[in-house]
Structures are given as C-alpha cells and as structure tokens.
Amino acid sequence: MKKYILYTIGILGVIFMVRWTDWKEISTYIQSISIGFLMIGFFLQIVTIMLITFQWKSMVSWIDPHCRLQDVFKVNMKGNVVDAITPGVKVGGELARIYELKKVLKLDTSGATAVVGLQKTVSLLSFLFLTIISTLWFAFTMGAEYQHYMSLFLLALGILALGLGAIISICIHPPIAKKLIKNFLPPTERRKKIEEALETYQIALEELLKKKEKFAVQFILGIFIWMLFAIKMYIVVKGFNLEIHMFSILAITYLTYMVGMIPLLPGSIGSFESSMAVLLGIIGINIEQGIAISVVFRFVTFWFEFWISIIALGIDKMKKSFKKGGIYAETKI
Numbered sequence: 005m006k007k008y009i010l011y012t013i014g015i016l017g018v019i020f021m022v023r024w025t026d027w028k029e030i031s032t033y034i035q036s037i038s039i040g041f042l043m044i045g046f047f048l049q050i051v052t053i054m055l056i057t058f059q060w061k062s063m064v065s066w067i068d069p070h071c072r073l074q075d076v077f078k079v080n081m082k083g084n085v086v087d088a089i090t091p092g093v094k095v096g097g098e099l100a101r102i103y104e105l106k107k108v109l110k111l112d113t114s115g116a117t118a119v120v121g122l123q124k125t126v127s128l129l130s131f132l133f134l135t136i137i138s139t140l141w142f143a144f145t146m147g148a149e150y151q152h153y154m155s156l157f158l159l160a161l162g163i164l165a166l167g168l169g170a171i172i173s174i175c176i177h178p179p180i181a182k183k184l185i186k187n188f189l190p191p192t193e194r195r196k197k198i199e200e201a202l203e204t205y206q207i208a209l210e211e212l213l214k215k216k217e218k219f220a221v222q223f224i225l226g227i228f229i230w231m232l233f234a235i236k237m238y239i240v241v242k243g244f245n246l247e248i249h250m251f252s253i254l255a256i257t258y259l260t261y262m263v264g265m266i267p268l269l270p271g272s273i274g275s276f277e278s279s280m281a282v283l284l285g286i287i288g289i290n291i292e293q294g295i296a297i298s299v300v301f302r303f304v305t306f307w308f309e310f311w312i313s314i315i316a317l318g319i320d321k322m323k324k325s326f327k328k329g330g331i332y333a334e335t336k337i
Contacts, residue, residue, distance in 0.1 A: 029292040030292045030293075030295050030296045030299070033244065033292060033293050033296035033297075034296045034299060034300060036244065036245075037240070037243040037244055037296075037300055038242075038243045038245075040243075041239050041240065041242055041243030042240075042243060042300070042304070044239050045236050045239050045240055045243075045300075045301075045304040046304060046308055048232055048235060048236050048239065049236065049304055049305055049308055049309060050312075051232065052229060052232045052233070052236075052305075053080075053309060053312065055225065055228070055229050055232070056080060056229060057073065057076055057077045057080050058073075058225075059123065059126075059222065059225055059226070059229070060076050060079070060080055060119070060123060061073050061076045062222070063119050063122050063123055063222075064076055064105070064109065064111075064119050066119075067111060067115045067118065067119060068109055068110075068111060068115070071109050075108050075109055076109070077316070078104070078108060078316070078317070078320055079101055079104040079105055079108055079109070080101070081312075081313040081316045081317055082100055082101070082104045082313075082317065083098070083100050083101040083104070084309055084310065084313040085100075085310065085313050085314065085317070086099075086100035088306070088310045088313075098120050098124065101116075101120050102116045102117055102120050103116075105119060105120070113197055113200070114197070114200040114202075114203065117202075118207075126219075126222045126223060126225075126226045127226050127229075127230075129223065129226065130223060130226030130227045130229070130230050131226075131230050131258065131261070133227065134227060134230050134231070134234075134254065134258055135255075135258040135259070135262060137254075138234075138251055138254035138255040138258055139255045139258070139259060141251045141254075141255065142251065142252055142254075142255030142256075142259075179206075185198055185199060185202070230258070233257055233261070233305060234250075234253055234254045234257045234258070236301065236304055236305060237253050237256070237257045237301055238250060238253050240297060240300050240301045240304065241253065241297060243300070244293065244296070244297060246289070248287060252287055255283075256280060256283040256284060256287075259279070259283055260276060260279045260280040260283060260298075261276075263275060263276070263279040264276045264279070276298070276302060276306075277295060277298040277299060277302060278295075278298075280294065280297070280298035280301070281294035281295045281297075281298050282294070284297060284298070
C-alpha cells in the first residue's frame with residue numbers, strides 16, 4: 005500500500021511539472037547548450053563507469069583474486085540496466101549484481117552478497133559525507149528569502165540521513181542484522197543462506213577495516229566518484245553559460261540524488277528532474293531553465309550510461325553467439 009502511495013505522489017509530481025511549465029522555452033534552453041561541454045560530460049561519465057568498475061574489481065578480488073575486469077564490467081552493466089527500471093534506492097540493481105556475480109564469476113551467495121554489501125557501504129558513506137558538508141554550506145550561504153525552502157529540504161535530508169545511517173549501521177555492524185534476522189525470519193533454508201552471507205560479509209568487512217589503507221583508498225575513491233557527478237553538473241551549467249558557486253552545485257547535486265533515493269518512479273524519472281529544478285530555483289534559476297539543466301544532466305549521467313550498458317551487453321551476447329556458431333556466426337559482411 006505504501007509503495008502505491010509513493011508511486012502516486014511521483015506520478016502527480018510529473019503531471020504537475022508537465023502541465024505547468026513552458027516546454028517550448030525548455031526546448032530552446034536545451035538547444036542552446038554548447039556541444040563541447042556536452043562531449044566533456046559524456047567523457048566524464050565514461051570515466052565514472054570505468055572507476056566504478058575498478059572499484060568493484062578491487063572488492064571482488066578480495067574474495068576471488070583471479071577475477072577478470074571484463075567480467076566485472078559485464079556484471080556492473082547488467083546492474084545498471086536493472087537500476088534504470090527500479091524505483092528509489094535501486095535494490096533491484098544490487099540483487100541483479102549478486103545474481104550476476106554468482107553466474108559470471110562463480111562466487112557463492114555469501115561471497116557475492118559480501119562484495120555488493122561492501123561496495124554499497126563505501127558508496128553510501130562517501131555520499132553521506134559529501135552531502136552533509138555541501139548542504140550545510142548551502143544552507144548557511146543562501147539568501148534569507150529562500151531559507152524556508154531550505155528548511156524543508158534539510159528536514160527531508162535529516163529523515164533520509166537517518167534512514168541511510170540505519171542502513172550503514174547495519175552494514176558496519178553485521179551482528180545487528182543477525183539479531184534482526186533471528187527475530188523476524190523463521191529458521192528456514194533461506195535464513196541459513198542469509199546468515200552465511202552475513203558471516204562472509206562480516207569477515208570481509210573486518211579484513212577491510214583492519215587494513216586501514218585499503219579502506220582509506222576505497223573511501224577516497226568513493227568520494228572522487230561522487231565528486232565527478234558534481235563536476236559533470238558544473239560542466240552542464242557552464243554549457244548553459246551560467247555561473248554557480250561550486251559548493252552550491254555540490255549541494256544541489258547530492259540533495260537531488262538524496263531525493264532520488266525515495267522510491268517514487270522507476271529510475272526516479274520525474275522526481276529527480278523536478279527536485280533539481282526546485283533547488284536551482286532557490287539560487288535564482290527560472291523553472292524552465294532549471295528543468296532544461298536537469299534534463300541534460302540526467303541525459304549525461306543516466307540515459308547515456310543506460311544505453312552504454314545496453315550496447316555493451318548486446319555486444320557481449322553477439323560475441324557469445326559467434327563463439328557458439330549461432331545466427332551471428334553465419335552473417336556475412
């Protein structure tokens with residue numbers, strides 16, 4: 005029931021955005037962006053994809069030292085496609101990655117779950133760190149006339165931060181999760197597998213925390229990856245010939261992603277764009293230009309990555325067909 009209420013809110017938000025905005029003006033703004041800046045954005049998105057793949061590879065290597073980068077890349081691409089059709093925090097994408105880690109890299113369920121859990125923990129910690137710092141700066145430097153808007157966003161940020169904090173606490177202290185499972189799940193084969201996965205995850209986490217330099221490297225890499233999203237936002241804004249302080253861009257980017265974690269619509273489509281437009285409005289950007297910026301940014305960071313994932317998986321499927329002597333093997337050029 006709660007899920008359908010959130011979906012309804014998301015759909016109503018999209019209808020409101022579509023009904024009360026001047027789409028001709030938005031189209032004019034989108035057409036005005038410099039192609040050069042757009043190309044830089046695409047390049048940075050490819051860099052982001054590769055860095056995330058390297059992060060996954062390094063974490064998988066702790067369990068399977070012989071894993072191949074191309075296999076990890078394929079797993080991540082499959083997860084990206086599922087992420088695109090999953091509302092909110094994208095649990096579907098993580099489940100897809102667990103399945104693919106088992107299928108492609110032959111990890112067992114506990115090992116695959118440990119890898120996904122570690123990556124998610126590092127990513128959320130990095131994200132929360134940057135969000136809190138940039139949002140506090142944003143809140144203290146904006147004009148008094150916009151403070152009431154920011155109060156609402158800070159309240160939402162606080163609620164979401166508590167939720168993320170609870171998830172991170174469970175991730176950092178697996179015994180909490182074990183207690184919850186014992187209390188709420190009956191003793192079945194499924195519960196046994198979850199407990200085994202948590203055991204492997206706890207061992208991997210303890211190993212990571214023991215080697216502080218390993219954790220520091222992953223945390224810094226996580227921060228750098230999230231920083232790239234703000235840099236891409238800065239590039240898009242520059243493409244519209246606008247000047248916005250970098251800390252404001254950081255706060256707007258991370259607050260928008262924070263709102264995007266609420267499961268309203270698949271891929272947070274609509275809720276993401278409208279949230280970014282509202283936040284840009286707080287610093288004086290009109291609604292049409294704000295939507296244009298959010299649409300272009302979303303195209304660079306979401307749709308571009310989605311189609312790269314589809315193409316990469318399609319090429320992989322064709323290669324398999326060639327090897328098996330399937331229909332593609334018979335194609336003559």
